[in-house]
Amino acid sequence: xxxxxxxxxxxxxxxxLLLLPGVHTLFCxxxxxxxxxxxxxxxxxxxxxxxxxERMYGVDQIKYSxxxxxxxxxxxxxxxxxxxTEEYRVQxxxxxxxxxxxxxxxxxxxxxxxxxxxxxxxLGCGFxxxxxxxxxxxxxxxxxxxxxxxxxxxxxxxxxxxxxFLSGCSSWDFAEWQHYIDQxxxxxxxxxxTHFYANNPSFTYSHNGIAKVAGFLPNTKTGRSYGTQxxxxxxxxxxxxxxxxxxxxxxxxxxxxxxxxxxxxxxxKKVYSYAExxxxxxxxxxxxxxxxANTPEIVATLPxxxxxxxxxxxxxxxxxxxxxxxxxxxDTPEGTAYYRSQLDDLFSLxxxxxxxxxxxxxxxxxxxxxxxxxxxxxxxxxxxxxxxxHSMLDKTNQEHTGRFATSKIYKVVRHVLNESxxxxxxxxxxxxxxxxMELADLFYPKEVGFIPLDYNTDYFTVPEKYTxxxxxxxNRKVLPIIWAHHDDWEHIGAPYAPYERLATKVKEIGNxxxxxxxxxxxxxxxxxxxxxxxxxxxxxxxxxxNTAASMARRMVAGPDTAQFADYITNWIHQGHRFGRETxxxxxxxxxxxxxxxSALQHSGERIRILKNMTDKNDFIQYHLAMEHFCNxxxxxxxxYQDALNSYNDHNYDSAVQFLRKCKPQSVIKRYARxxxxxxxxxxxxxxxxxxxxxxxxxxxxxEQTLGLKAIRYNLGYTHYPNLGVGLLYTNxxxxxxxxxxxxxxxxxxxxxYFTNANAFSDTCNSVYSDICQxxxxxxxxxxxxxxxxxxxxxxxxxxxxxxxxxxxxxxxxIFNEHRHSRRSQRIFTVHILSKEDPSxxxxxxxxxxxxxxxxxxxVCKTYDIELKKTAAVQIYLTARKxxxxxxxxxxxxxxxxxE
Numbered sequence: 001x002x003x004x005x006x007x008x009x010x011x012x013x014x015x016x017l018l019l020l021p022g023v024h025t026l027f028c029x030x031x032x033x034x035x036x037x038x039x040x041x042x043x044x045x046x047x048x049x050x051x052x053x054e055r056m057y058g059v060d061q062i063k064y065s066x067x068x069x070x071x072x073x074x075x076x077x078x079x080x081x082x083x084x085t086e087e088y089r090v091q092x093x094x095x096x097x098x099x100x101x102x103x104x105x106x107x108x109x110x111x112x113x114x115x116x117x118x119x120x121x122x123l124g125c126g127f128x129x130x131x132x133x134x135x136x137x138x139x140x141x142x143x144x145x146x147x148x149x150x151x152x153x154x155x156x157x158x159x160x161x162x163x164x165f166l167s168g169c170s171s172w173d174f175a176e177w178q179h180y181i182d183q184x185x186x187x188x189x190x191x192x193x194t195h196f197y198a199n200n201p202s203f204t205y206s207h208n209g210i211a212k213v214a215g216f217l218p219n220t221k222t223g224r225s226y227g228t229q230x231x232x233x234x235x236x237x238x239x240x241x242x243x244x245x246x247x248x249x250x251x252x253x254x255x256x257x258x259x260x261x262x263x264x265x266x267x268x269k270k271v272y273s274y275a276e277x278x279x280x281x282x283x284x285x286x287x288x289x290x291x292x293a294n295t296p297e298i299v300a301t302l303p304x305x306x307x308x309x310x311x312x313x314x315x316x317x318x319x320x321x322x323x324x325x326x327x328x329x330x331d332t333p334e335g336t337a338y339y340r341s342q343l344d345d346l347f348s349l350x351x352x353x354x355x356x357x358x359x360x361x362x363x364x365x366x367x368x369x370x371x372x373x374x375x376x377x378x379x380x381x382x383x384x385x386x387x388x389x390h391s392m393l394d395k396t397n398q399e400h401t402g403r404f405a406t407s408k409i410y411k412v413v414r415h416v417l418n419e420s421x422x423x424x425x426x427x428x429x430x431x432x433x434x435x436x437m438e439l440a441d442l443f444y445p446k447e448v449g450f451i452p453l454d455y456n457t458d459y460f461t462v463p464e465k466y467t468x469x470x471x472x473x474x475n476r477k478v479l480p481i482i483w484a485h486h487d488d489w490e491h492i493g494a495p496y497a498p499y500e501r502l503a504t505k506v507k508e509i510g511n512x513x514x515x516x517x518x519x520x521x522x523x524x525x526x527x528x529x530x531x532x533x534x535x536x537x538x539x540x541x542x543x544x545x546n547t548a549a550s551m552a553r554r555m556v557a558g559p560d561t562a563q564f565a566d567y568i569t570n571w572i573h574q575g576h577r578f579g580r581e582t583x584x585x586x587x588x589x590x591x592x593x594x595x596x597x598s599a600l601q602h603s604g605e606r607i608r609i610l611k612n613m614t615d616k617n618d619f620i621q622y623h624l625a626m627e628h629f630c631n632x633x634x635x636x637x638x639x640y641q642d643a644l645n646s647y648n649d650h651n652y653d654s655a656v657q658f659l660r661k662c663k664p665q666s667v668i669k670r671y672a673r674x675x676x677x678x679x680x681x682x683x684x685x686x687x688x689x690x691x692x693x694x695x696x697x698x699x700x701x702x703e704q705t706l707g708l709k710a711i712r713y714n715l716g717y718t719h720y721p722n723l724g725v726g727l728l729y730t731n732x733x734x735x736x737x738x739x740x741x742x743x744x745x746x747x748x749x750x751x752x753y754f755t756n757a758n759a760f761s762d763t764c765n766s767v768y769s770d771i772c773q774x775x776x777x778x779x780x781x782x783x784x785x786x787x788x789x790x791x792x793x794x795x796x797x798x799x800x801x802x803x804x805x806x807x808x809x810x811x812x813x814i815f816n817e818h819r820h821s822r823r824s825q826r827i828f829t830v831h832i833l834s835k836e837d838p839s840x841x842x843x844x845x846x847x848x849x850x851x852x853x854x855x856x857x858x859v860c861k862t863y864d865i866e867l868k869k870t871a872a873v874q875i876y877l878t879a880r881k882x883x884x885x886x887x888x889x890x891x892x893x894x895x896x897x898x899e
Contacts, residue, residue, distance in 0.1 A: 034074040034075065035053070035074075035075045035077070036075065036077070038078065039077075039078065039109075042077045042079070044277075045113050045116060046077050048113075049075070052134060055136075056123065056137050057137060057138060057139075057140060058138050074101040075101065075104065076101050077104050077112055077116070078103065078104075078105050079105065079109075080105040080106060082107075083106060083107040084107060084151060085107055085111070085155070086107070086110060086114065086151060086152050086155075086190070087106065087151035088104070088105060088107075088112060088115035089106070089148065089149050090103070090104050090115055090118065090147065090148035091147055092144045092146065092147065102119075108279070109279055110190065110279035113185065113278075114188045115148070117187075117188065118148055118188075119148065123137075123141055124554065126550075126554035127186035128187070128525035128528070129159075129183050129522075129524060129528045130521040130522035130523070130524070131678065132183065133555065149538075150536055151537050152188070152535055152536055152537070153503040153507070153511075153536060153540055154506050154511050154513045155512070156281070156512060156513025156515075157188065157189045157190050157191060157513060158479075158515035159189050159192060159515070160283075160481060161517075161518060162487075163194060163195055164197065164225045164227070164228075164725075164726070165226060165227050165228065165487065165686060166218060166227075166248060166682075166685075166689060167684075167687050167690065168518075168519030168520065168683065168686070169519075170217060170218050170228075170249070170250065170253075171218075171248065171250055171253075171682045171683075172250055172682055173251050174274075177274070178274055181275050185278045185279070188535075188536065189280075189528075189532065190279070190280060191282075192272075192275045192280045192281070192283065193283035193284075193515055194285065195286065195357070195359060196284075196285070196286045196287075197286075197287055198290065199213070199292055199725055200214075200215060200217070201216070201260050201261040201263075201264040201265070202264045202265055202267075202268045203349070204265075205342045205344075205346065206341065207298050207301070207338055207341035209301075210295070210297050210301060212295045212298065214261045216260060217263075217264055219249020219254060220249060221254075222253075223253050224720070225725060226582050227487075227581040227690060227694070228728065229694070229731070230719060230731040230732070231692075231693060231731070232743070233734055236735075236736070236738060237689065237693075238665050238668040238669055238688075239688040240688075242672055242680045242685060243685060248685060248686070248689060251263075252264050268349075269349065269350065272284075272353070275352070281354045282355070283354070283357060283428075284346075284353045284356060284357065285356075285358070285359050285428075285451075286358070286359065287358075287359045287361070288358045288359065288367075288409055289359075289367040289368060289406055290364045290366050291325045294326070299326045299328055300326065302334045302335065305329075306328065306329050306332040306333075307327060307328055307329060307335075308326070308327045308375075309324065309326045309327075310324075310326075310327070310374055311324055311325075312366070312369060325366045330409050330412040330413075331412055336415070336416065339416055340416045343416050343420065343422075354426065356417075356425055356427050356428065357428040357429075358427070358428070360406050360430070360431045360436075361432065362432050367402060368403065368406060369402055370401055370405040371401055372396065372401045375401060375404075375405065379405070393442075403436065404439075404443050406440075407440070407443035407444045407445075410427065410445060411444075411445055414427050414448060426449060427448050428448065428451050429444060429448050429449070429450055430481075431451075432454075433455050434452040434465050434468050435465075435468065437450050437452060437468055437469075437472045438468060438471075438472065441476065444476075446476050447476075449477035449479060449512065450478050450479070451479050451480070451481060451515070452480050453480075453481040455488075457496065460480075460482075460499050461499075466505075466509075470508060478510050479512045479513045479515060480506075480509070480514055481514075481517050482498075482515070482516055482517070482531075483516075483517055484517070484528065485518060485519070487580070488581075488582055489578075489579075489588065489589065490578060490579065491519070491578075491579040491580060491581050491687075492577075492579040493575055493577040493578055493579070493630055494523070494572050494575025495526065495527035497544060497572050498527055498530045500543070501534075502534040503534050514535070516528065516531060520686075520687065522681055522683070522684065525551070526548065527572075529550075529551060530543075544568075544569055544573070545565065548564075548566075548569045548572075549561070549562075552564040552565035552568065555617075556619065557614070557617075560613040560614055563612065563613050566609060567606055567610060570602065570605065570609075571623070574602040575606075575630075576599050576603070576633075576634065578591070578630075578633070578634075578637075579690070581690060584728050584793035585793060585794055585795050586695035587695060587795075588795040588797065588798070589798075590641050590798060591634055591638055591641065595634075596635070596638050599630070600634070606623075607627050607628075610624045611624070618678050622677040625670070625673060625674030626671075626674045628674075629670040629671045632663075632666070632670055633667050636661075636667055636699070639658045640662055641798065642658040643655040643656075643706075647702065647706065655702070659699070659702060659703055659708060668688065668695075668696070671687070671688065672688055675687075675688075693732055697742075698794055698800060700788075700789060701790030701794065702801070707804065707805055707896030710891060711742075711786060711787070711889075711891040712741040712742070712888070713741060713742050713743075713744050713786065713789075713888060713889040714733035714735075714743050714744070714771050715743075715749065715775050715889070716773070716774030717745060717774055718731045718743060718746070718748070720747055730793055731744070731745070733771075735771065736767060741771070742789040744784065745776065749776050749783060749784050750782035750783060751778035751884075752776065752778060753775075753776060754775055755773065756818040756856070757773040759772075759816075759856040760772065766858060768816075768858035768859075768860060769816075771814050771858070771887050772814065772815075772816035772818075772856075772858040772887045775816070775887035776885065777883045777885035777886075778877070778879060778885075779879055779883045780878070780879055781876065781877055781884065782876075782877055782884070783876050784874070784876075784877075784886065785872060786873040786891055787804075787872040787873075788801065788803075791803075802872060803872050804867060804872065804873075804891070804893075805867075805896050806867050806868055806870060806871075806896065807866070807895055808894040808895050809864070809867065809891050809893055809894060810862055810863070810891070810892045810894055811865055811873065811890070812862045812889065812891075812892070813830065813860065813862075814887045814889070814890075815846065815851065815852070815858070815885065815886065816848070816856060816859070817849050817852060817854075817856070817857075818855070818856060819855075820848075820849060820855065820882070822849060823847055824850075825849070825881070825882060826881060826883065827881040827882070828877055828879050828884030828885075829844070829845055829877070829878045829880060829884075830842075830843070830845075830846055830861075830875065830876075830877055832844075832873065834871045835871075836872060837867050837871040839868050840865055840873065844861070858887075864894070875889060
């Protein structure tokens with residue numbers, strides 16, 4: 001229990017540490033150990049130290065005193081101005097006979113905070129990104145043996161969870177952010193970086209009375225961004241028992257639309273404020289260059305001589321639905337005012353920001369597409385002068401003129417920051433890869449730092465790239481971002497092995513610092529831990545083996561320590577890495593047979609290590625379960641690839657045999673069981689969704705092509721806000737019995753969406769009543785193209801066919817009359833045909849009440865068809881009286897040439 005009172009010059013927090021009889025240590029039996037500080041700023045740090053000592057030694061009483069009672073044993077926290085910024089010491093001292101203390105000191109509260117975590121690690125604690133280990137000792141350690149003197153090798157050590165995927169911070173509530181910040185600080189990272197795409201509601205501003213367009217935070221119902229696909233109920237997915245809500249996403253993403261901006265910004269205000277309270281620097285980035293980053297309605301308010309209007313091919317991937325783009329000219333009075341509004345609103349929202357990162361893209365950038373002839377006259381004149389002084393510049397090279405154009409943004413933003421009294425805010429330019437820096441170094445103000453994010457994860461190992469980093473760092477600050485895993489090809493499984501000699505590499509490019517981009521937290525702990533080790537003086541030469549040994553000592557019992565360290569070392573170098581988050585598909589490249597064989601061999605060796613260990617704790621069980629999951633995934637993926645290759649070779653029987661070996665549902669369940677062992681994280685929940693919606697449909701689709709599985713389409717609601725970056729236009733519906741349906745709406749079929757959800761009880765067990773809660777109708781006509789569900793969303797290297805093999809099929813059309821109650825009030829015609837197979841041609845007149853017998857009674861009308869060729873099927877509905885409607889479609893194989 002902590003008692004509070006008036007805070008005097010000295011804060012004295014007393015911790016009673018009880019010893020077992022007969023144990024002789026520095027802190028003897030029945031002695032009171034004081035955690036003492038005379039600085040108000042260190043009070044939170046002192047309280048945190050007390051908390052951990054209580055957890056370790058079972059202390060149940062804490063005393064507070066207005067004065068300084070004489071105690072034999074004291075832990076003193078104090079500031080020491082003689083040390084460098086983040087340098088700290090832990091030093092035992094003998095004050096007089098039998099009166100001893102341990103002094104924990106640093107120049108700043110942040111340094112003292114790092115010191116207590118280092119001190120606690122010496123006592124056996126382990127601090128990791130996803131979790132921590134606090135030993136339950138009950139006996140007091142001999143603190144007279146603990147002497148520490150450490151300091152960082154580089155000033156900026158940044159954690160950077162990128163906003164877009166549900167497996168990353170986009171799905172987090174404040175509790176997840178709080179845990180993430182806490183664990184990062186305990187590992188002595190001192191910077192929290194965030195990035196917001198232009199549609200993210202976390203940052204908005206107004207200019208000339210018009211508010212910036214705000215999009216949606218991603219979730220599985222409404223928010224779309226890159227890898228986020230939509231599904232009606234995540235609890236119905238495989239592994240769905242790990243979810244407690246049908247919609248997965250942050251609480252802020254689930255508010256009504258008119259509250260989404262306020263909710264997102266309220267959350268991030270709490271996040272930045274909390275990070276600041278933990279002595280972290282705030283690095284906030286947002287996009288400035290592509291069309292969506294410059295709200296057309298706002299730019300339209302600028303006078304003609306303060307904006308550029310260009311025509312480009314629409315790029316919906318980056319929110320550019322129109323071919324006409326209007327951009328501000330930053331260095332005009334009105335353009336400067338435009339950026340001033342952004343910055344004023346930004347710092348009003350988030351005054352904690354220390355570093356502002358303006359991000360540009362290598363693709364989708366409107367500014368980077370500007371050609372010489374499109375530049376304002378005064379820009380042309382300046383560019384001509386630069387060309388005369390730098391022979392390498394070419395006015396016909398769009399890369400040169402475009403990068404020159406973006407420099408104007410940074411010049412004006414730096415000017416506005418200085419003008420508004422924010423000289424202390426460091427401005428950075430961020431972009432993908434590192435080749436852009438050579439041109440930018442020529443154009444951008446020298447006080448603007450560069451933050452390269454190398455797409456291929458190799459700019460410390462490829463000499464040409466490393467040379468660019470070194471060259472540019474001679475002129476300005478360069479802070480590279482490294483990958484813990486990759487969103488485009490290695491998102492799940494083992495993390496990357498950290499760069500060796502990282503501190504030396506960072507020093508060679510100016511020693512500004514380093515950041516780590518990632519999305520999930522577990523199982524990336526060893527990556528972050530080894531990177532931490534390498535960035536501090538005492539442990540800068542730590543290898544992966546050193547870090548693995550350190551982790552193993554804390555995670556498993558003594559006899560198994562060496563074995564588990566060997567396991568971790570092998571795993572991070574040879575473990576499975578696969579998966580993609582940024583598209584409609586979870587796998588975008590084939591797994592080769594040699595890769596499968598190698599993965600199984602290395603995994604078998606690691607599994608033997610785990611099984612031979614006497615300790616069977618959760619850390620071991622988690623890794624063992626993940627090994628089996630990864631192996632099962634690789635086997636199923638290769639079987640699917642073999643089936644696809646056999647189909648493409650017209651060997652349907654072989655394709656069927658390979659597909660029958662695939663059990664993707666069981667594979668996903670394996671993953672769910674594995675991640676539940678240590679308590680599932682939001683990131684792992686996001687991966688469950690991604691595999692259900694990005695991998696399962698690929699295998700289902702080929703099964704549907706070969707007549708092994710029914711095709712199901714639910715007609716209903718699809719949400720397509722034109723406010724996103726990297727939007728995915730895929731929707732799925734899982735019925736109450738677990739049936740998997742592709743969800744199609746107005747965008748795919750035409751017509752208009754309608755809902756009838758209230759007409760059916762939640763307790764109704766009919767799948768058809770589930771499907772009939774929504775549908776598509778039209779006063780004229782609409783078309784449903786019936787084909788395997790993954791044919792339009794699979795990657796080029798694993799392209800699924802768009803047709804079904806020849807054979808006999810039964811087609812079911814699901815209807816529900818939700819408005820009329822008598823016959824002949826709604827009549828329409830159904831035409832069933834196939835472009836590829838002209839022999840398929842059926843016409844029927846539908847009166848739903850005549851079929852069902854009443855209002856809100858679901859009914860399914862079936863038709864037997866035979867495909868004589870490899871083909872798809874079209875269902876064309878035409879209104880005759882009132883309107884035509886359809887709620888769902890299925891196509892079930894009866895017999896095919898593959899059976």
